Every structure is written in structure tokens, then in C-alpha cells.
Amino acid sequence: xxxxxxxxxxxxxxxxxxxxxxxxxxxxxxxxxxxxxxxxxxxxxxxxxxxxxxxxxxxxxxxxxxxxxxxxxxxxxxxxxxxxxxxxxxxxxxxxxxxxxxxxxxxxxxxxxxxxxxxxxxxxxxxxxxxxxxxxxxxxxxxxxxxxxxxxxxxxxxxxxxxxxxxxxxxxxxxxxxxxxxxxxxxxxxxxxxxxxxxxxxxxxxxxxxxxxxxxxxxxxxxxxxxxxxxxxxxxxxxxxxxxxxxxxxxxxxxxxxxxxxxxxxxxxxxxxxxxxxxxxxxxxxxxxxxxxxxxxxxxxxxx
Numbered sequence: 553x554x555x556x557x558x559x560x561x562x563x564x565x566x567x568x569x570x571x572x573x574x575x576x577x578x579x580x581x582x583x584x585x586x587x588x589x590x591x592x593x594x595x596x597x598x599x600x601x602x603x604x605x606x607x608x609x610x611x612x613x614x615x616x617x618x619x620x621x622x623x624x625x626x627x628x629x630x631x632x633x634x635x636x637x638x639x640x641x642x643x644x645x646x647x648x649x650x651x652x653x654x655x656x657x658x659x660x661x662x663x664x665x666x667x668x669x670x671x672x673x674x675x676x677x678x679x680x681x682x683x684x685x686x687x688x689x690x691x692x693x694x695x696x697x698x699x700x701x702x703x704x705x706x707x708x709x710x711x712x713x714x715x716x717x718x719x720x721x722x723x724x725x726x727x728x729x730x731x732x733x734x735x736x737x738x739x740x741x742x743x744x745x746x747x748x749x750x751x752x753x754x755x756x757x758x759x760x761x762x763x764x765x766x767x768x769x770x771x772x773x774x775x776x777x778x779x780x781x782x783x784x785x786x787x788x789x790x791x792x793x794x795x796x797x798x799x800x801x802x803x804x805x806x807x808x809x810x811x812x813x814x815x816x817x818x819x820x821x822x823x824x825x826x827x828x829x830x831x832x833x834x835x836x837x838x839x840x841x842x843x844x845x846x847x848x849x850x851x852x853x854x855x856x
Contacts, residue, residue: 617684649688651695743783
């Protein structure tokens with residue numbers, strides 16, 4: 553029997569790629585960090601802390617996503633529980649994209665029927681469904697029917713936009729009179745196809761505006777100030793990271809690492825393994841991302 557509100561559902565089988573990027577997204581060495589004029593500890597993206605106080609009614613939060621969700625799921629749960637006493641569940645699957653969470657895909661999906669977005673909404677009645685997808689662009693998952701960004705950008709974006717609408721509709725229908733609010737997480741820079749991520753983020757924003765949902769620009773917290781879509785391996789430490797030295801990996805240089813030297817996509821500072829799992833080590837990029845998601849939900853919860 554499936555236990556409700558289980559934290560962290562691991563993808564069975566050997567998903568050796570364990571990632572969710574582009575066909576050319578696997579260089580042995582990461583691209584060099586750009587020199588961004590004017591970037592300092594005071595200009596790094598920082599968000600004002602949410603207003604203090606725990607809400608009277610703890611929100612229920614469901615977190616779905618690809619390998620970025622897989623690595624961040626435990627940290628997000630910790631942040632939401634600490635700040636909001638949230639009831640939290642997560643069901644990310646590495647290598648997936650939006651269509652994997654659509655009902656009606658049958659065997660052409662990396663996500664089992666019980667963990668489809670609508671099925672989880674019906675079973676767990678969340679108040680918020682957080683969706684974090686890089687935008688699988690390489691044809692790895694079967695449900696994309698071979699459509700890739702490299703082969704046809706127009707087909708890729710048309711399909712992605714259609715899946716956004718369908719997934720929103722399925723989640724809304726599953727929620728019924730208590731429709732959960734969707735939180736679309738905007739992604740950080742991609743050094744290989746920066747315009748693809750920009751356009752995917754724009755679609756998230758457009759869909760959220762059209763359906764009355766929310767956007768968490770977590771990608772801005774891992775981008776240089778004034779250069780939202782410029783990739784970098786390091787950023788200046790924030791004030792929070794200075795106050796928590798374990799989260800400032802190079803205090804002598806006043807900077808912290810977002811990625812390892814061989815993986816520009818993921819934010820876990822531990823080596824990627826053949827079995828996808830939550831990140832086992834403190835990783836500043838993951839904490840930055842999850843704190844922003846938590847801030848957006850907290851702002852909404854406390855305003856009600």
C-alpha cells in the first residue's frame with residue numbers, strides 16, 4: 553500500500569544519464585565562469601526574508617520534477633517544514649519532462665500511474681504543487697515522441713507549451729473545488745542553449761499568469777546579478793552564506809560553488825551516481841533554489 557506524504561520517490565532501474573539537459577549537455581569539463589563586471593557580495597541576487605510567523609494552518613506542498621527536483625527534494629522539505637510547518641511530499645523522477653506526469657501516457661512514460669500529477673493531487677490534496685523541470689530537450693523520455701530541441705525548435709516549443717496547458721488542466725480537474733496552486737520554478741542559465749531556457753521560463757510565466765498560478769524565480773538566485781542567463785560556476789557569497797560558513801565554499805575568495813567541475817547542470821556538489829537520489833552533501837545552489845521556492849509559498853500563505 554502506498555504511504556501518503558512519503559518524502560522522496562526514487563526512480564527504479566538504471567537511469568545512467570541521471571540528468572535532464574540537452575543532447576550536448578555533457579561536457580567532461582564545465583565551461584569557464586564568465587567575468588561579470590560589478591558582481592560582488594552586495595550585488596548577488598538576494599531576496600528579502602519572508603515575514604516572520606508560522607501560519608495558523610500548515611500548507612500541504614507536493615514537489616514534482618526531474619533530476620533537479622530529485623537532488624533538491626530533501627532540502628526543500630526541510631525549508632518548508634522549518635518555515636511553514638508544511639506537510640510535504642515529493643515524487644521527482646530523473647530524466648523526465650512535463651509529459652511524463654500527464655495521465656494517459658500509458659507505458660510511454662518514466663513516471664508510474666500512481667505518481668502522475670493528477671493522481672497525487674487526488675490522493676494527497678495539496679495546497680501547492682511545485683513543478684521544477686529543466687525542459688528535457690534531447691528525446692530521452694519516450695513521451696516526447698522523439699521531438700528534440702536540436703532537431704526542431706518550433707516543434708519542441710509547440711509541444712512543450714501544449715503539455716504545460718494539459719498538465720495545468722489535469723491538476724486543476726483533480727483538485728476540484730480545492731484546486732491547488734501550481735508554483736512553476738524558473739530555471740537557471742544553460743551555457744549550451746541559453747535561449748532555450750529563457751523561452752521555457754517565459755512559457756512558465758505565461759502559463760502561470762493565464763491560470764492564476766505562481767512563479768518562483770529560483771534560477772535568478774544562481775545567476776550573476778545583471779546577467780540572468782549567463783552561466784557561472786561560482787557566485788559571491790550572500791549575506792546568508794556568510795552567516796552560515798558551511799554554505800560559503802571559498803570564504804577566502806568570497807565566493808561559493810554552484811556546480812562541480814564536471815557537471816554544469818546540477819547543483820549537488822557530490823559526484824553524480826548511476827542511481828538518482830537526493831543530494832547527500834550541503835550544496836549552496838540547492839539551498840538558494842529551495843529558499844526561493846519556500847519564500848514564494850510563504851509569501852502567499854501568510855497573505856491569506
